[in-house]
Amino acid sequence: MEKMTPQVRKAVFPAAGLGTRFLPATKAQPKEMLPLVDKPLIQYAVEESVRSGIRDIIIVTGRGKSAIEDHFDVSFELENLLERRNRMDLLASVRRVSDMIDVSYIRQKEALGLGHAVLRARELVGQEPFAVVLSDDVIDAPKPCLQQLLDVYNEYGASVLALMEVPHDRISAYGVVAAEPVAFNGTSDRLYRVSDLVEKPPAHKAPSNLAIIGRYILTPDIFESIEQSQPGAGGEIQLTDALRHLLRTRPIYGYRFEGKRYDAGDKLGFLQATVEFALARPDLGGKFRTYLKSLKL
Numbered sequence: 080m081e082k083m084t085p086q087v088r089k090a091v092f093p094a095a096g097l098g099t100r101f102l103p104a105t106k107a108q109p110k111e112m113l114p115l116v117d118k119p120l121i122q123y124a125v126e127e128s129v130r131s132g133i134r135d136i137i138i139v140t141g142r143g144k145s146a147i148e149d150h151f152d153v154s155f156e157l158e159n160l161l162e163r164r165n166r167m168d169l170l171a172s173v174r175r176v177s178d179m180i181d182v183s184y185i186r187q188k189e190a191l192g193l194g195h196a197v198l199r200a201r202e203l204v205g206q207e208p209f210a211v212v213l214s215d216d217v218i219d220a221p222k223p224c225l226q227q228l229l230d231v232y233n234e235y236g237a238s239v240l241a242l243m244e245v246p247h248d249r250i251s252a253y254g255v256v257a258a259e260p261v262a263f264n265g266t267s268d269r270l271y272r273v274s275d276l277v278e279k280p281p282a283h284k285a286p287s288n289l290a291i292i293g294r295y296i297l298t299p300d301i302f303e304s305i306e307q308s309q310p311g312a313g314g315e316i317q318l319t320d321a322l323r324h325l326l327r328t329r330p331i332y333g334y335r336f337e338g339k340r341y342d343a344g345d346k347l348g349f350l351q352a353t354v355e356f357a358l359a360r361p362d363l364g365g366k367f368r369t370y371l372k373s374l375k376l
Contacts, residue, residue: 084236087229087296088135089203090128090210093196094121095141095187100344109144110344111214116356116363119150120343122176124214129179131225133210136180137203139187139196148184153177192315197297198305206299208232211318213293217352220338224294227336231263231270232296235332238325241294242271242333243340247282253290254278254319256333273331278319289333291319292340301325 098110105113111121125136140147154173161170187199197211210225218224218241228239245253255278258271275286295318304324308316322331341355342348354371358364 084233085208087133087208087210087232089207090133090136090212090225091197091200091204092121092124092136092138092212092214093187093193094138094144094147094214095190095196097141097190100346101349107143109147111144112146112150113343113349115217115343115349115352116360120217121147121214122150123217124212125151125180127218127223127225128210128212131210131223131229133225134180136182137200138182138184139199140184141187141190151177151180151182190315192310192317194305194308194316194318194321197318198302198316201302204299204302208296208298211293211295211297215342215344216293217341217343218292218294218336218338219341219356220336222337224292224336224338224340225296228294228296228334231332231334234263235330237330237332238298238301238322239296240273240322240331240333241292242289242335243292244288244335245290247285247288250282250285250288250290251279254317255280255285255287256289256291257286258289258333261332269335269337271333271335273326273333276319276323276326276331278317289335291333292336294336298325298329300329 094109094111096110098105101110101113112119115123128136138147158170158173161173183203185199185203187196212225224241228241231239242256254276256273257275258273260267261270261272263270271289277286301321304321305316307324308320310316325331341352343352357367
């Protein structure tokens with residue numbers, strides 16, 4: 080009898096980082112709550128998860144992150160005010176935020192790295208495959224990036240990483256894979272079988288220009304690999320190192336996703352995303368484009 084591939088039902092959102100690149104804005108608010116036009120960064124990532132069929136969300140938070148919990152909670156006072164003022168359009172948008180997911184929270188008391196953040200979710204994930212989503216990476220794609228990875232996972236039943244080609248002079252900022260292409264869905268340049276992973280290599284030592292971007296489908300044996308990992312780059316427990324450990328006994332695939340990624344954890348990337356998302360909005364795009372054309376640049 081053919082073995083069924085377990086369904087991915089949960090997504091882990093690491094959100095305990097300090098957001099130092101956006102100080103002083105992040106002194107009193109989480110970077111995940113910085114607004115991209117009129118929605119916080121983390122909401123874009125959560126909506127991608129929901130569009131990919133995953134509504135069970137686990138957010139790994141830290142001190143000073145209560146605004147995230149408030150955002151996805153019901154706000155009775157606000158809803159009552161909007162209803163009394165007959166602002167049914169705004170009321171619907173507010174309710175949609177709290178209704179779209181089932182959310183759990185776990186604290187990461189110290190920011191000890193992405194691997195450690197994922198490990199904190201172990202009890203809530205259990206012994207099943209799960210997604211990891213980094214809200215710093217905003218990905219605009221007709222088919223959600225997470226769904227693209229799930230298509231690969233459903234075919235192979237193995238861990239899958241989102242990959243993107245990165246310029247040579249930027250590769251040292253990423254986890255990088257050595258990998259061989261695999262034919263998939265009529266293409267031979269999207270799916271890769273990973274043979275090695277390196278966290279933040281010097282450009283001249285990088286095994287390729289394929290960088291790992293903040294979307295993962297992971298099998299539950301990753302937790303044991305994280306526990307085996309020693310602090311790596313930056314003195315943190317790196318998820319890339321744990322994946323390298325897992326690779327000794329399990330296959331790992333990488334998928335060069337279709338879509339445009341914005342590094343919203345970087346000021347310039349955040350500004351670029353703000354401009355392009357605003358231009359794409361039917362209610363803002365026309366007037367905003369006219370304004371931009373009026374600037375003497």
